[in-house]
Amino acid sequence: MSTFLVSVGVGLATAAILALSAVAFTLEYAVSRIANFAHGEFLTIGAYAAYSGQNIFHQNVAAAALIAALAGMLAGLALNIGLIERFRGRSPISVFIATLGAAIIVQNVLVMIYGAANVSYTFAQGNLHHVGPFLWTTSDIEVIFSALAVAGLLYLLLQHTRFGKAIRAVAQDRTLAQVSGIPARGIVMRTWALAGAVSGFAGFILAETFGSFGPQLGFSFLLLTITATVAGGIGRPYATLGGALLVGLVIKIGGAYSSSAYELEYAFLLLVVLMLFRPNGVFVRRSATAVRA
Amino acid sequence: MYWVSVFTEAGIFAILALGLDMVWGWGGDFDLAFYGYLALGSYMTFVLTIGKPTPPVKYIIGWHLPVVVAMLVAVVVVVALAAVIGSIALRNLREIYFAVTTLGAVSALYVLVENYTPLFDGYNGVYGLINPGQTTLRLTYNGYRIVLLGVVLFILFLAYLLVQRLSRSPYGRMLRAVREDERAAAAYGRKVFLAKYRSYLFGAALAGLAGGLFAIFISAFNPSAWTPQELLVIYAAILVGGRGNPRGVIVGVFVVYVGLIELTRFLPSPASRPDFSPALRQVLIGLMIILVLKFRPAGIFRERPGRDEPSRPTRPLARPFRARVVAAASGATVLPGGRLGSESAGLPARARHDGAPDEGAAP
Numbered sequence: 180m181s182t183f184l185v186s187v188g189v190g191l192a193t194a195a196i197l198a199l200s201a202v203a204f205t206l207e208y209a210v211s212r213i214a215n216f217a218h219g220e221f222l223t224i225g226a227y228a229a230y231s232g233q234n235i236f237h238q239n240v241a242a243a244a245l246i247a248a249l250a251g252m253l254a255g256l257a258l259n260i261g262l263i264e265r266f267r268g269r270s271p272i273s274v275f276i277a278t279l280g281a282a283i284i285v286q287n288v289l290v291m292i293y294g295a296a297n298v299s300y301t302f303a304q305g306n307l308h309h310v311g312p313f314l315w316t317t318s319d320i321e322v323i324f325s326a327l328a329v330a331g332l333l334y335l336l337l338q339h340t341r342f343g344k345a346i347r348a349v350a351q352d353r354t355l356a357q358v359s360g361i362p363a364r365g366i367v368m369r370t371w372a373l374a375g376a377v378s379g380f381a382g383f384i385l386a387e388t389f390g391s392f393g394p395q396l397g398f399s400f401l402l403l404t405i406t407a408t409v410a411g412g413i414g415r416p417y418a419t420l421g422g423a424l425l426v427g428l429v430i431k432i433g434g435a436y437s438s439s440a441y442e443l444e445y446a447f448l449l450l451v452v453l454m455l456f457r458p459n460g461v462f463v464r465r466s467a468t469a470v471r472a
Numbered sequence: 473m474y475w476v477s478v479f480t481e482a483g484i485f486a487i488l489a490l491g492l493d494m495v496w497g498w499g500g501d502f503d504l505a506f507y508g509y510l511a512l513g514s515y516m517t518f519v520l521t522i523g524k525p526t527p528p529v530k531y532i533i534g535w536h537l538p539v540v541v542a543m544l545v546a547v548v549v550v551v552a553l554a555a556v557i558g559s560i561a562l563r564n565l566r567e568i569y570f571a572v573t574t575l576g577a578v579s580a581l582y583v584l585v586e587n588y589t590p591l592f593d594g595y596n597g598v599y600g601l602i603n604p605g606q607t608t609l610r611l612t613y614n615g616y617r618i619v620l621l622g623v624v625l626f627i628l629f630l631a632y633l634l635v636q637r638l639s640r641s642p643y644g645r646m647l648r649a650v651r652e653d654e655r656a657a658a659a660y661g662r663k664v665f666l667a668k669y670r671s672y673l674f675g676a677a678l679a680g681l682a683g684g685l686f687a688i689f690i691s692a693f694n695p696s697a698w699t700p701q702e703l704l705v706i707y708a709a710i711l712v713g714g715r716g717n718p719r720g721v722i723v724g725v726f727v728v729y730v731g732l733i734e735l736t737r738f739l740p741s742p743a744s745r746p747d748f749s750p751a752l753r754q755v756l757i758g759l760m761i762i763l764v765l766k767f768r769p770a771g772i773f774r775e776r777p778g779r780d781e782p783s784r785p786t787r788p789l790a791r792p793f794r795a796r797v798v799a800a801a802s803g804a805t806v807l808p809g810g811r812l813g814s815e816s817a818g819l820p821a822r823a824r825h826d827g828a829p830d831e832g833a834a835p
Binding site: 214262269271272277279280283284288438443444448450458 | 561
């Protein structure tokens with residue numbers, strides 16, 4: 180029983196990071212209608228930015244998080260302006276392949292700068308705490324709370340600001356939003372900046388949780404991110420949060436009962452089951468748009 | 473000898489690319505699991521030929537089969553795996569969903585092989601298939617390498633003939649019709665899933681065969697040889713050469729592969745940073761993918777639909793499907809236009825899965 184509860188606790192911490200990454204991925208999809216395969220690189224860039232910044236800021240968590248978010252934001256903007264917008268009107272799969280190319284470029288530029296080996300990036304993990312039935316380190320708790328805070332802010336932003344309203348309008352129909360007087364291009368750009376910032380922050384806490392990371396950090400996290408997104412419902416921010424929770428719990432509980440090396444296998448099994456039975460997402464009504472082309 | 477080695481490897485990848493092009497170029501499905509098929513074909517060829525493992529090394533099977541037989545068995549195993557993955561991924565999933573599912577499949581396979589040592593000895597990998605048949609054929613080392621190149625090129629040629637023939641056949645046209653508009657093809661009575669599934673299995677078989685040849689070529693194989701990113705070079709090559717055009721695909725592989733190796737060989741690589749030059753090569757591949765997609769999505773050789781002359785009698789390749797195959801010839805009307813591309817302007821290409829051939833046709 181205690182194995183189960185501990186793994187649920189770890190699963191919640193993983194789900195928190197996953198939720199940030201997946202919500203950003205889903206926002207990108209919502210406004211641009213493309214699956215961004217370079218999404219993982221936003222996380223990696225955030226992590227490396229925080230790593231590079233640590234010499235200046237000396238283990239100041241808040242400063243590192245800010246730098247990571249800023250770097251991720253710039254990366255999001257750059258990808259949107261340099262690639263996504265230029266491929267507008269092309270078939271989704273062409274854009275998807277192009278982002279895959281961008282992902283490879285970013286990864287290998289990072290290899291050229293930092294080397295292919297992992298760099299160590301450790302913060303004090305703090306003491307273990309018993310919170311209810313769960314066992315968390317201080318940094319686990321910080322991760323969970325910061326994820327909740329970001330999710331809460333995103334909710335306020337999407338539901339209660341003009342910008343959020345505009346995002347939702349563009350997500351529904353870009354052309355219609357444009358003719359209704361919404362500067363769609365600018366909204367899309369700002370959404371990518373937002374998604375990049377959230378991902379950069381997620382990359383920072385991911386790197387901090389692992390203690391060391393390499394240029395593949397984000398890319399190897401991408402499959403989990405996409406699984407979480409698809410599990411919830413792609414393009415739907417709140418459903419995606421639920422998907423992240425599901426994926427985080429499944430892989431950590433599965434990993435706890437076999438070996439943590441096999442976590443990805445559980446993610447894949449979950450992905451297959453979802454693709455076979457609920458390709459539109461667990462938290463989406465069945466009548467929603469079909470996946471089938 | 474250096475060139476022999478480069479061309480052998482390029483030839484092996486060209487066989488893989490021909491298989492991949494059937495799935496992506498003709499079927500329009502962006503498959504990321506394909507390198508896994510090459511890897512599995514390679515692993516199987518090893519464990520079927522190199523004999524029992526000596527502890528602490530562990531792997532399955534451990535037979536002493538002749539290498540040709542082993543390669544055939546390996547192809548069967550690969551096709552079996554592709555049958556499972558394809559039946560999940562191809563049934564209802566398209567585009568990004570298909571890509572993600574196949575990426576998941578290859579990642580799962582990768583993690584399993586890397587961590588579960590009794591399968592293929594985990595991260596250490598398998599080795600020991602050193603120039604099979606060299607003594608029987610009484611060849612020197614160099615002579616053996618040249619013969620191997622000849623064998624690879626010959627198999628590539630056979631694969632090309634077969635694929636080219638399939639490509640021009642009513643079956644190939646049906647696949648393209650399905651790619652261009654699945655619903656229209658289904659409405660005309662084509663079995664969409666079966667059409668895609670068959671080409672998927674055939675493509676996987678070519679990948680498995682390439683894997684077997686790769687095993688002979690490099691004589692050792694471990695997980696670092698087949699990270700999912702390796703596949704991108706093949707996609708870049710297909711893009712450059714021309715999607716859906718077998719000749720273009722082969723040319724693309726040789727141009728991209730040999731070109732890249734030769735170009736980056738002369739780049740300075742600081743001794744302290746051995747990973748610098750391979751990384752730069754990957755950056756160039758990424759750039760090439762994006763630039764070709766942006767400026768010349770049809771590649772060097774544009775896809776040529778089989779001449780619309782169904783009157784020419786075509787021997788059916790797969791007998792049981794004769795009726796359907798003959799009927800499929802009428803589906804050719806859905807195809808993008810002829811070689812000059814001018815005819816294609818009038819044809820609506822609705823619900824394209826990937827409009828690359830069409831986009832290239834636009835002036």
